[in-house]
Amino acid sequence: MIILSMLKLSYHSSETKNDAEMKRPSAVMAHQDESASQGRHGEQALEILQTLREDIISGRLTAGSLLRQQLLAERFGVSRMPVREALYRLEAEGFIAFTPNKGATVAPVSAEDVREIYEMRSAAETLALRLALPELTNAQIGRAEDLQAEMETAPVGEFGKLNAAFHQTLYQPCARPRLLAHVENLSNAADRYLRVAIGTLDYAEKSHREHRTLLEACRRRDEADAVGCLMQHIEEGGQTLYRRLTEL
Amino acid sequence: MIILSMLKLSYHSSETKNDAEMKRPSAVMAHQDESASQGRHGEQALEILQTLREDIISGRLTAGSLLRQQLLAERFGVSRMPVREALYRLEAEGFIAFTPNKGATVAPVSAEDVREIYEMRSAAETLALRLALPELTNAQIGRAEDLQAEMETAPVGEFGKLNAAFHQTLYQPCARPRLLAHVENLSNAADRYLRVAIGTLDYAEKSHREHRTLLEACRRRDEADAVGCLMQHIEEGGQTLYRRLTEL
DNA sequence: GATGGAAAAATTGTATCCAATATGAAATAG
């Protein structure tokens, strides 16, 4: 099957002067303040959101778990109000689901879900790479190479974060805040499933090999090759996870 | 430029038994209760969310407007609590942005934004159509044709809703809840910009023509043709809006 | 008249309290 984009999405007068950073918290922020969010105003909810998201991605909170607002409030030493704010945002990200008058439960996992996530990743990330490649500098490619090298020696627990950073580094120059947020959200959703396959060595080996091939194509600024590599990388990764989950 | 998907996203053992309806309210719900949300528990926020979203899309709330929680609470006859819940969800949808201790403002509009939205629509909707086409029944195509006929005579104010329904009808059989929610969200985001072009007759004329061509390709189950039509339809629509906005 | 600062008002963010519903246990009827 061959899908061909015969439209070259050439929008004229594209200035792209600023990266148009959206005002949203954007999920990725270095822990700027290790004092347990006791100091300043209005950041408890963010802390709770990030912690719960980590808990779900890492598997500490399993699918179907009930999230009791009172328990969470006590755990974080705050009232139920910022907890509720965090839960609303988690719902928007697809990690939990509310049932009226009953509470929030961690979203279920399924083979169909991971298949869908990777189908969407393929579409979104190839678009991002295509738009980013003309703006991508050698310095940025170098940073991606560094991340790749780090990933190859880091412990498996770090794989998800480093992998996301690697991909984001390549997409960043596209300067599309909506698209980048979407890619990040899909990456988080995928990380929840990654644990079931990252244990096997050949999965990581294959990923590393494909990353290096991708970087090479980026160095050459070969758009067709780079996008093809990325698409294969994502779709085959998704198929591997899908098979792994249907076997269980 | 030719992008070719050389991977045929063939996931084996694909059961797709149920459509896996997500528990989230899903934004599209018929007004089941015209009594101003006074009756049952836990639905004020939904009413507020839908109303505010409509207000932003329709332009009644303009970019940069400050959304005062107290005013909204009084307008809807509730406390600030369900208002805040609605605002959090609107933020996740990209319609508003919070600035700490200052409040929520309606997200700005820009030519870059509409360009990005249509780039994402092209990627997401062609994927949805590709996945839906093998499952699409003649009855569903008939319903799409009915919607198209209705759209050609309806007042311009109805165009956005009918257009979204037309596209959703064709994508629905793909049975991908995440993807469909994403497509719907992008459609809402695009509707905010549609007002600037829908006034011109040739825009609507062109859209109707392309819709009929698309339906014909769907009838023939010609995937390459249908996906090509859809991609051209979306990308050229986006370029038209982009040009219109850069001229202002 | 313009400018800077302090106080007052307004607004957000959080905590506490209340209402409505759901969950679960105990009691009663079969």
Add this chain to the structure above:
DNA sequence: CTATTTCATATTGGATACAATTTTTCCATC
């Protein structure tokens, strides 16, 4: 002994109350 009903408890959804911060206003000073 089991099933059903009723009542107590727990939990969510919403309203009110309070604290922290920002914005506005007003006045003094240059």
